[in-house]
Amino acid sequence: MTARPDGPPPAPEWAPEREVTPELAAALIGRSFPELRDAPVERLATGWDNTVFLVGGRWAFRFPRRRIAVAGVEREIATLPVLAPRLPLPVPVPRFVGEPSGDFPWPFWGARMIPGREFADARLPMERRAVLAAETGAFLRALHDPALAREVGAGLPRDPMARAEPARRAERTVDRLDALVALGAWRRAPAVDDFLAAARDLDPPGGDPVVVHGDLHVRHLLLTPDGRAAGVIDWGDVCLADPALDLSLAYSGFEGAARAAFLEAYGPVPQDREAAARTLALNLGATLAEYAAGTGRAALLAEALAGIGRAVAA
Incomplete structure (x- = not known):
């Protein structure tokens, strides 16, 4: 957000229309x-x-x-x-x-209230994330059960924000990353740029939609004091969509042995779904980082920026 020559800068996207005290x-x-x-x-x-x-x-x-x-x-x-x-x-x-x-x-x-601390604030070392990753993978396996979609999905919209479309997400992510560079919060990384360039040519993953959380990131997974999963909050984007929407957390929140534990608990992820999930992980990471930089949330900024790097890592 840059100042206009004829007035103050525009309000940030997260500015409230109604503030409840x-x-x-x-x-x-x-x-x-x-x-x-x-x-x-x-x-x-x-x-x-x-x-x-x-x-x-x-x-x-x-x-x-x-x-x-x-x-x-x-x-x-x-x-x-x-x-x-x-x-x-x-x-x-x-x-x-x-x-x-x-x-x-x-x-x-x-x-x-579900007691717990936001994953983003926990500063949990990667070597301590394997159990959390397995619990999260098992949770998503249950949520993404096709039988659940048949039972409860009738009234839900289908991917209303097109988050499972990697080409659209990649294009929007470039703008987010440019904003982070302008803020001095992030330095361009060739691996990220190369991934996004390739993602612009990707089709959405195939398969029937399932029930998804829709916005599963490091603020919406709660942890216990010992770093285990305590609950999942903020379901305002619940919808029917490709599982890639939620699997983005596997690539932004975990790597190495922890990511392997997630995928072992969840099950196989096809290549096209993985690509869409990684693209969305970059998009959410950039969005969270911009929000964190604009609101002074140091822990969230650090986790979001680290998640950008993890999203393109093997």
Whole structure:
């Protein structure tokens, strides 16, 4: 983002259209759910599309920050209660659903908080990632079961952001990386440039779509204090799509023995799917790095930049 000669720079992509403060969240929650009235409310996390508050020390409430996130919130409310019993790791299950009102025009919801630390903040050494990788691979194997898509996929959109199309993702990633270079956060790497150039000629992987998380990266996988998988959060992009959307984490978050453990737990990944997953890993890594640089999140920036390198490594 560069300054314009006739005014201030444009707002970043993650700027909220509506900012929910703890005071407003407390008022909305107390009005809708009397049993939580007067419960303490504190900000827990902020992302591009949602702000999360911890209520009464037990409940995590998600409020959209941008209109574009509302459809995802509605999908979470409808889909997570059905998915949760079928998955081997905890996912949020909406227990409280707030309706739009004059004070806040969009739906919001609360679930029992899943204790854990974002993978991005854990600074877990690669030699300690093998168990986490295997648990993540097993989780995705269950999520990507074709039978699950037949059971719960009827109301889900099909890859609405075209994340399984490597040619489109590669083109968009070049712009993201250019922005990182301009920020001084990243130096161009020939291996990355070569991979993206080749990816522009790739077709999407074949095969039937499955249920995918849709935005599985290092902020959405939670870890226990000893570095194991604690849960998977932020399902606003849940959809039907190629498994490559979620497999991107295998290439950005793990390498060497840890990646091998992931793939052993998950199963074989065809070459075209691997290429699409690596391309998306580069795209998500660049996007997260730009966001981290713009919001002062040092741990996320370090993990995202490392993930860019891992995505093109053997």
